[in-house]
Every structure is written in C-alpha cells, then in structure tokens.
Amino acid sequence: LLTSMYEQFDVTSRQANLQLIPDIETAAMLQKYLEQLKSLTYEFKAEERKKGIKGTLAIAGPESLPSYIFNLGRFQQKPSLQLVFRDYPGGYISPTDVTGRKFVQKLLKESAVVIIAIDTPAMMELNGRWHEARNKPDEILTLFKTAYQKLEEPKLVILAPVKCETYMQDSASAQKLLTRLQDKYAPLLQFFQEPSRSDKVAVVITPVQTVGCVVFLKIEVENINQPRFYFRKTSFDAQYTPQDSEQLLRYLLRFLLKLHIQDRNWPMFNSLREIFNPDVELKQAVNQFTKGCKHTGGFAILQGQPLLNI
Incomplete structure (x- = not known):
C-alpha cells in the first residue's frame, strides 16, 4: 500500500510543486516491494499457490518492526515535514497476542492518522463469508474503544479497501462496495459517531487499486477453514498500474493543513505551526x-467534514 502510494504521489504531485523523499532504509524497502508488485503482473497466476505478496513480519517482536519515513517539501527545496508510517502483522490484533495488542493500542493513541487496510474480496465475495476471519472488524473495534476512549486531539481514520480492482469497474459496483463497507463496519462507524468523540474524528473511505491490472478470480478453501483468494491479470500483457493510492496522502495532508489553519493548542500538532x-x-x-x-465513485467522507475543510 505504501509502495503504490509513494509511486503515485511522485507522479501526481509535480503539478503542485511537492516532493516526497523516503529515507535510505525506506527507499530500499519500497524498491523491494515494488519489484514484488511488478512481478505479480508478469508471473502471478491463479494456480501458482506459492506466489504472492507476503504480510508484515516481526520475528523479533514489535520493536523490530520498521518505520517508513518520508520527508515532504516543495520540489527541489529542503524538506519541511516528516511523515512516519508504521505497519504491524495482522496477528497483533488477536486477543491471544497480548504484547502485539498493546503495541497496536499505543500506535493508535500516538498516531494522528490511522489507515485501516481492508481485504476487499473477503468483504465482498460470498456475502462477506470470510470478512470476519480476514479483516477482524470486531477486534479492530475493541482496540479503538481503548485507544480512543478519551480523545484530546483530532484524529483522521482512513478506511482503505485494497485489492478492489474488481469492485471499482463502474459507478454501480463502486457504490455497492461503499454500501457493503458501511454495513460490515457499522459498529465501528457508530463508535466514531458517538457524541463524546464525533467532533474529533474524521472518517473517510478511499479505495486503493494497489496493482491495477488484476481482478478477483475465485476462492478455494483448504483444511476446512483456510481460504485462498486467486486473481488473474486483466490481459496477458497487463502492466502494473496502481490507481488512487495517492488519495491517502491527499487526505492526510488535507487533515494536517486544516489543523494548522485552526491553530489550536494541541501538543501533537505544535510542530505544524513551525513548519507552515x-x-x-x-x-x-x-x-x-x-x-x-x-x-x-466509491470514495466518501463519512464524518468530520469540518476537520477537512480548508
């Protein structure tokens, strides 16, 4: 997700005279992930079960997880703002992983923006049969209930359906995706809407076509309860063409700029005044x-419009 976000930002931001520069370690990791994404378009086939994109791993525990660091500034000028992204293994939100859950809760509390990546085929196919198992919406809600219990500073939550190419073919299918997401995440959205936090949480939906040239093919179930999702290229020579991944950064920067304009005394955002x-x-x-x-077209601001109006 970060890889396609960075690559698309580099293409779309020039007209705004902006540049996003990853640090050395981040650049190396992004290059590796980019090669994986591009190899999918050439080598990935539905029957090749050993090929695909691996999830985030933390063999040595939470502290071993990398930080993805980007420096933002005007084109060919010294960067002014540093953005730090953190990722974690999906297993960290499991109730049995106490250390992992504490780590995620800490990230939720400290981060100005949270991106929830959603496995779209799991949510859409077979009426969402595998949604709970893959996306774990109930566990995510539990984590937010702890982290967002007493909010003192504004937050932006981005719900980002990924692997959604199949469901963004036209306006009707995009609307179906939007409706399904609002239904499947209704308890979480209702939590954000509670009066005690509704004015401090902006919630947006930004579908991201991370590869762009593949569509959902089928699901095969192994060992009774282990689904495998298969995809195929849209054509034999289809190229890696991500779409809309830069929307994450557009909304993120829109949120930060609004906070600067409001000029409230929120400790987390004091640095924004110094930067802007x-x-x-x-x-x-x-x-x-x-x-x-x-x-x-599948995108929506569900709440917190005042936190995004510039």
Whole structure:
C-alpha cells in the first residue's frame, strides 16, 4: 500500500510543486516491494499457490518492526515535514497476542492518522463469508474503544479497501462496495459517531487499486477453514498500474493543513505551526494538492467534514 502510494504521489504531485523523499532504509524497502508488485503482473497466476505478496513480519517482536519515513517539501527545496508510517502483522490484533495488542493500542493513541487496510474480496465475495476471519472488524473495534476512549486531539481514520480492482469497474459496483463497507463496519462507524468523540474524528473511505491490472478470480478453501483468494491479470500483457493510492496522502495532508489553519493548542500538532507559518509557498502547494481529494465513485467522507475543510 505504501509502495503504490509513494509511486503515485511522485507522479501526481509535480503539478503542485511537492516532493516526497523516503529515507535510505525506506527507499530500499519500497524498491523491494515494488519489484514484488511488478512481478505479480508478469508471473502471478491463479494456480501458482506459492506466489504472492507476503504480510508484515516481526520475528523479533514489535520493536523490530520498521518505520517508513518520508520527508515532504516543495520540489527541489529542503524538506519541511516528516511523515512516519508504521505497519504491524495482522496477528497483533488477536486477543491471544497480548504484547502485539498493546503495541497496536499505543500506535493508535500516538498516531494522528490511522489507515485501516481492508481485504476487499473477503468483504465482498460470498456475502462477506470470510470478512470476519480476514479483516477482524470486531477486534479492530475493541482496540479503538481503548485507544480512543478519551480523545484530546483530532484524529483522521482512513478506511482503505485494497485489492478492489474488481469492485471499482463502474459507478454501480463502486457504490455497492461503499454500501457493503458501511454495513460490515457499522459498529465501528457508530463508535466514531458517538457524541463524546464525533467532533474529533474524521472518517473517510478511499479505495486503493494497489496493482491495477488484476481482478478477483475465485476462492478455494483448504483444511476446512483456510481460504485462498486467486486473481488473474486483466490481459496477458497487463502492466502494473496502481490507481488512487495517492488519495491517502491527499487526505492526510488535507487533515494536517486544516489543523494548522485552526491553530489550536494541541501538543501533537505544535510542530505544524513551525513548519507552515514561515513557508507560505509550502502551505499553498499542499492546499493545491489536497484539492484532488475524491469524494464520489466509491470514495466518501463519512464524518468530520469540518476537520477537512480548508
């Protein structure tokens, strides 16, 4: 997700005179992941069970997980803002992984923006038969109930359906995806809407076509309860063509810029004033870039519009 986000940002941000530069370690990891994504378009076939994209691993525990660090600034100028992304293994939200859950709760509390990647085929196919097993919405809700119990600063939550190419073919299918997501995540969305936090949480839906050239094919179940999801290329020579992954950054920067404009005394965002105040051109560049935020065709701002209005 971060790989396609960075690559698309690099293409779409030039018109706004912005650049996003990964640090050395992040650049190396992104290059490795990019090669995996591109090899899928050439080598991935439904029957090749040993090929695919591996999930995040943390063999030595939470502290061994990498940080993905990007520096944002005006094109060919010294970067002004640092963005740090953290990822974690899906197993960390399991009730049996006490250490992992504590780590995730800490991330939720400390992060200004949370991105929830959603396995779209698991949510859409067979009326969402494998949604609970793959996406674990109930466990995610439990974690948010702890982390967002007493919010003192605004948060942005991005629900990002991935592997969604099949369900974004036209406006009707995109609307079906949006409706299904709101249904399957209704308890979480209702939690965000509670009066005690509704004015401090912005919630958006941004589907991301991370590969762009594959569509869902079928599900095969192994060992009774282990589903395998298969995909195929849209054509034999289809190329890696991610779509809309830069929307994550558009909304993220829109949120941060709004917080700067409000100029409230929130400790987490004090640095925003130091970054944007002396650099009017950076503020203008970010503002121009965020005007490209989509809000139709499967995209939506579910709540917190005032936290995003610039």
